[in-house]
Amino acid sequence: xxxxxxxxxxxxxxxxxxxxxxxxxxxxxxxxxxxxxxxxxxxxxxxxxxxxxxxxxxxxxxxxxxxxxxxxxxxxxxxxxxxxxxxxxxxxxxxxxxxxxxxxxxxxxxxxxx
Amino acid sequence: xxxxxxxxxxxxxxxxxxxxxxxxxxxxxxxxxxxxxxxxxxxxxxxxxxxxxxxxxxxxxxxxxxxxxxxxxxxxxxxxxxxxxxxxxxxxxxxxxxxxxxxxxxxxxxxx
Numbered sequence: 001x002x003x004x005x006x007x008x009x010x011x012x013x014x015x016x017x018x019x020x021x022x023x024x025x026x027x028x029x030x031x032x033x034x035x036x037x038x039x040x041x042x043x044x045x046x047x048x049x050x051x052x053x054x055x056x057x058x059x060x061x062x063x064x065x066x067x068x069x070x071x072x073x074x075x076x077x078x079x080x081x082x083x084x085x086x087x088x089x090x091x092x093x094x095x096x097x098x099x100x101x102x103x104x105x106x107x108x109x110x111x112x113x114x
Numbered sequence: 115x116x117x118x119x120x121x122x123x124x125x126x127x128x129x130x131x132x133x134x135x136x137x138x139x140x141x142x143x144x145x146x147x148x149x150x151x152x153x154x155x156x157x158x159x160x161x162x163x164x165x166x167x168x169x170x171x172x173x174x175x176x177x178x179x180x181x182x183x184x185x186x187x188x189x190x191x192x193x194x195x196x197x198x199x200x201x202x203x204x205x206x207x208x209x210x211x212x213x214x215x216x217x218x219x220x221x222x223x224x225x226x
Contacts, residue, residue: 004157031212043158043202043216056211091157099212100146105157 002026004106006092012112013082021077021109025094032075033095033103034067035059038088046090049075050097082113117141120203120217129226133190137203137217140184144215146206147179149188152219153199161201162188193224 005024013019025032034046036059045059049069060066064082069075079086089108095101120137127133135149146165150158162177164170164186170177178187190197203217 033212033214035214035216042218043204045213045215048211048213050211056213059213093157095212100206101212102160102163103212103214105150105159107155107157110155 004092004094004104006090006106006109008109009107010110010112012114014114015084016081018078018080019082019111021079021090021111023075023077023092023094023106025073025075025092026104027073028096029094029104030072030097031095031099031101031103032069033093034075034077035091035093035105036088037091037108043091046077079111082111084113087111087113115140116218117215118203118205118217120220122218122220124221124223126223126225127193129193129195129224131193131224133193133197133222133224135188135190135201135203135220135222137186138184139186139205141207142181142184143207143209144205145208147177147186148204148206148214149175149177150202150204150216151199152202158202193222195224195226198223 032049037043048056064080067077091108093103093105149162152158167181174191176189200219202219204214
């Protein structure tokens with residue numbers, strides 16, 4: 001079946017603009033995760049959804065970052081007033097639901113803030 | 115100090131060599147251990163998933179966990195140029211929501 005998909009694959013924006021990144025998880029997967037991968041920091045957790053709820057938002061770096069999930073499926077990560085340090089690859093992963101279930105990653109969105 | 119330490123390399127080996135990749139960690143609460151492979155401009159894909167101490171083998175890949183030393187390894191036998199990628203270790207605490215803690219990743223190049 002189809003894997004996790006993310007859009008756009010690349011996004012270039014100017015400092016101060018808002019951006020929205022989209023994740024379509026594997027059908028039937030109730031758990032959804034966002035991670036960020038940058039050169040200096042490696043791969044870091046941002047937020048976890050179970051269904052439409054986000055019981056763990058501990059990795060969001062600032063209040064400029066928010067995420068939502070609707071219909072237990074698609075998720076959107078929004079970054080407001082982007083800064084250059086937000087430049088990174090944003091990865092989405094989904095799993096069947098148990099915290100120990102395998103997480104399947106999408107290809108990522110490469111965000112560049114000029 | 116990071117919770118999970120992994121030498122970023124790069125590591126360059128000739129085709130056919132045995133490759134050893136390693137991670138150390140500081141938190142004894144980690145109980146689940148994974149190795150992901152990531153090709154350039156792609157998302158990570160799961161290679162191996164182990165629970166607690168011991169060995170697990172899958173084809174040319176062997177994952178080893180030593181909880182007493184807080185040390186995990188991935189061995190690749192008969193390495194191929196197609197194994198050239200970044201290898202990321204990842205760990206999960208028993209009390210976590212599923213949040214994975216990753217090492218920095220080791221870049222491997224296998225030369226023909």
